[in-house]
Amino acid sequence: MSNESDVPFSATAHVRDTCLCLHAQRAARTLARRFDEALRPLGLTNRQFSLMMSLNRPEPPSMRPVAQLLAMDRTTLTAALKPLEKRGWVSVEPDPQDRRGRRLRLTAEGRTALASALPVWTRLHADIEAELETDADMLRKGLVELSG
Template sequence: MSKPLDIAFATTILVRDTCLCLHVQRAARALARRFDEALRPLGLTNGQFSLLMSLNRPAAPSMGSVASLLAMDRTTLTAALKPLERRGLVAVTSDPADRRSRLLTLTDAGRTLLSSAFPVWERTHAEVERRLPAGDPHRLRADLRALC
């Protein structure tokens, strides 16, 4: 077995200070904590709020379309849906056009909770946008979308 190459500590500092992936992950975690804290009194996490909001459509979406929108695989989406189903916030049904496919629907309880959660999200979101140093949230969103 060959001896591994040593990486200088200066390289560690360079990565710490310049790695876009690290900075985006740190920002995402900080934002998630902020929204989790704000939504906690309603019994929701930021991920659950996003999932419920993704179901707020005129027609029930498929698992695949929701997974794609939320950038998660179907297995992760299925796991995320389970507690929302148990709480009676979401219904998962077979698609009449294709019995292998599942459709996701907000229940009345889910819609009620979502309408209570939206003002909390809106206030928190406005606070976050005010904290952006450049004051241009549209630019940040556009830059982040360019990476997808």
């Protein structure tokens, strides 16, 4: 049974083949799985690696810039920090300039874990870039433009 409100299959095929959001989501999930698998032996997920890397700064950042960098809200960031805190890799401390705020610090153990994970990330990242038929720098530039 068909009526005028039906969406033709040609529209479905067009969306399937051209939707930037769909292709970005599929690529993101595929990349996340590959990095999760590579980092699993170190007890890390890709998300945790990215979070810990975002904390690797000369001065402990507050929650806001980390949440912005990772495109997370503060509640999601707080939840993502919990397992890292439990492992002793991250500490959440009062901000000395604003006691209501929090600063996020990699612990010595967290820095060691991150240092162990970086070569794994570097190798896989190079492998993925080598697999691309498109220019990785152009892809990165386009993704930054969309997310910025």
